[in-house]
Amino acid sequence: MSTGDKSDALETLLARIRKTAAARAAKEAEARAMSERADAAPGPSAEQPDATVAPPNVDGRRADEAFEEIRLDDRDVQFEEVRQAFERAAPVAATPVENGAPAGPAHGADEPIDLDLPPGMSPNVHEAHDVASCDGRPELPVADSDPEQRRDETRPVGAQPLSDPDGGFDQLPASALGGAEEAPSATDFDAQATTDVNAGVDDAPPASTRQPRDELRDRDETEPLVDADAFVELVVDDEVPPASGEVSSQRFSTSHGSGDDSAVGVEPPEPLNVRLLPDAPPRAAERERPLGPMPPVVVDVSADVAAYRPMTHDPAIFLGAVRKPRPRSFGALLDDAMTLGS
């Protein structure tokens, strides 16, 4: 490719970049205006803090959703164009010197190309290429050299700042940056929160599934009846109002232990150092005392005897076991009987 061809390609690229940037600026202004109108609209009443108010629609879609698509499309176009331009310009750098003039582009391959970019666009194409070639992921267009400003401008309009100022953009998972093949880590709170923020209100449940809470009811009748303690805990958890007024902002990722912790900056647990200690040996039994002189045993040799006293009275009355010969006649019997008592 000759130098003229490369210049034409750069001119074409710059023209398309300017066109794309202008279109994006116009869309951003339109989206910002719509967002401001949405903010100016009456919000949820204080009596219904959990109610989610859908933003005004733009062409049948919400403003945040439309803006997100615009931004992503723009980013993809820019990346593809930059990559193609760089591929076209790269062989020039390897071209030998022709006619005493150094080969390659007019500014050299390593020199940044002075492009007339709209404010907020990074002219360092080589840097974007390096980032994209390192991790294989497309790189978002950067605003300028200020990292804080870059982070703020990469967020969609209306999104809240990240909770961790040190993390943020550099620790965003690939899916949040446009890579759909990598799933976000479930254990990274900031990453998930950022994903939710970037996703806007796409994941917000429909308004019909989340009805305003009826304060007159003591419990949710759709919940199954459980024991009293568990029900109290459920009620207590349900009583916490959302901080930002949106339910989606209260969603947190749930760790299932299967995600890649290293990708989100969570250090794996150190292996447990288990040491097996044997039990202490039992105490030795006391030795029997040696036999020695025993103390004299006092024995009472006199037994305690309870003796009966001798009986002096007759225990019974005996008439006498004498058998006398029967009287010879009834007269003799009467004679003996008549002698008694005389």
Added chain:
Amino acid sequence: MPTTSHPELDPESAITFDLAHGLLHLPGAPERVLVPADALVVLAAIAGPDASERFGRTWGESMGRRVAFRFSSTEGVERTDVVTVVEHFAAEIALVGLGALGLERWGKAVVLVVDQSPLGARGDTLLAEVLAGAVEAATLRRVRTLLLARDRVRARFLVGSAAAIVKVDRWLNEGVTWGEALVRLHEATGVAEGTP
């Protein structure tokens, strides 16, 4: 010498019911009347001890006379053995319906035993006078009787002299058992030990 021959007791035709004349006959005895036992007891109770004693003795003397008649005389009864005499006395008591008569010897004491007397405990006094009258009439001895004890349907009557009956009656009233009273009776007489 005691006679070895004694009249046999023939219970057949011992009592004759003359239904044509409405009479009840016992051989060798005046007319008889069948009287309910309860009515007799009530009569004895109302008449008092003296009247009951006289009534009983009269009733018993008739029995004794018939026994003596069978033995031909009172000497015949005296010479007859105890068992035969007791059988005749028992037959007389049974014919009038006053129970079953027996005899016990406790030392020298003679005790008549009457079982199943229809007069019951209330008629023991009357029964005692009947027994005494029978023995007096059969032997021509002055004897007295005393109720020693009554064990349900069995009543024991002591036969003895008047002095002995008085002592035993006093001891019984003092709470002495009838056996102890008999012992005392022998001790008082001096024949309890060593006397055959």
